[in-house]
Amino acid sequence: MGKRKLLSRQYSSCWVSTTTSLADIGAKWRVRCTSYLRGHPMKHSNIKAWFGLLYFVACAGTLLASLVGVAIGPSRLAWAGAGIASAPFIFLWMRAIQGGKSAPRGVWPALLRLVSISGLLLSATAVSRGSGTPAIAALAGLIAIGYVVFDLWYSRFGRPTNPQLRPGQKLPVVSARDMSGTEISTADLEGTPALLMFFRGNWCPFCTAQIRQLARRYRELNDRGVRLVFVSPQPADFTRRVADSLDVAIEFWVDSDCSAARGLGLLQQDGVPVGLRGRYGRDTVLPTAILLDADGRVIYCDETDNYRVRPRPEVFLEVFRSHGI
Template sequence: MNKAKSVFIVLFLLLINLSLLHVATMSWHSPLGAGWMGVFVLALPNFYLFVWMFMRRRARTSRNLHLLMATNLMGIALVLTDPGMEANPWPLVIGNLLFFGSIAYIFWYSHLGDRSNAMLNEGEKLPMFELTTLEGNVFTSEQFKGSAWLLIFYRGNWCPLCMTQIGEVAGRYIDLDRLGVKVALISPQPEHKTLELAKRFDVPMQFFVDADFKASKKLNLVHANGVPFGLKSLGHGEDTALPTVLMINKHGRIVYSDQTSNYRVRPQPEQFLEVARQKLASQEG
């Protein structure tokens, strides 16, 4: 199923871009009929959604993207009411592909499945696992003890929402530091990719590589075939980690856990900052 998703997202993005290009080319020569106008109304908001995510304004969207769904319905209505449908069925074909592709993206592709991982619930001790530092040294989860930590498991440099989320945390680093919280950013992506990312942020956050998915396997965070098809040629693997945010106190006990079931729905920084204010000073292991 995940393999199908990795291929789907690439084909859907290609369909959106080709549809807009085709409609733009046609509009130079003659006015658009209702069918092609409907294709435009379907493609443009979907295109904007992905552009908006890559612009890194916010690390989250609404779960069901109601505004996008409304424009999808408007677009498919225009396609279905095109009087020239019988003479030229292509607007109907492309319109349906865009409409059902968008629905699949919202309700199927974005969904990460059941994330009920009891070992990462609030109040649990952080399980033992190993990470690798950017210097190539082994770092165990036991070494987190003695300080409070915000642990962010992210998918990789290729994921715009992950990059935005890291940027948000970097922007609140002073607030976290004042509360005694250190930041660890963890990804199974290749070491050189993580090193590239670490150089972007002039903030003392610690970057770790989850080499061979040792930590992700231990914590049940492996997202098999979670990387979009084709990115392997750019140095990424096929598998990744499920986006997860944990906060632990100095005793290694989890005081905050976000195991999102939708990759577009990420916690606001204020959520874990409030947890740090309320729990870290009072909660003991």
């Protein structure tokens, strides 16, 4: 019994030391990645497009394999670790698709990285004790490392501050088309406060989650006289599906050639993941929410640097409220 307690304490001490070291390494790499992205804004979009597709397939496949392995295989513990390693990525996507929520904030990003790495450690421990093959641990390692890359590199744009969208600036005039195909421009927004949001498309669950969140608060924004306009470069038919799924009169504009996004410095070249380009094209927009007063001046602009993190509707309501709107 004494020997078992001693081993348990040693294992706990090793676990705490390992997780602390991994957290420190993650923090250091986050600083390095952030610094690199700021020095190389918007580069490697095409590499990211491939990474997004491959990592999604890898996580989905690993989760399915782990469910089967835990249920009927002899390597249950090793497969459980692989499944845990893939769980954070699947959790984020399901939270956005099913719950209509953006990525959690605060300590959650670090906690999700730790969960993925814990899955790797569990799988590696199981294999070292003879429960499972090294290939399972290698798969868990690939998924865990991939999640860290996803969180610290793939999710971030490294976008510089846009001088055209600073508060107090008059919004440059750019044109798009409404759902009837009629040309319309941002100059038409003058005379009423507006929330102009550029979203990437139906393929981005975090964009659609943000749209649903705003749709639920539409009445409050409408009562303040705020005009809601969502702009996307995706084909009109896809945008129409989003519009038809909502029970509120939100305006949708189509920026099919990305001219409006380009005019406002919001173009992301090669931003559409590989596998979706046949339907959505190669280029997309940087998710951006621009709040305008009745004179067409910017009063607030959210230029998120992480596509998974979006402001809640309460932020926009408070901005309008603080400006007497």
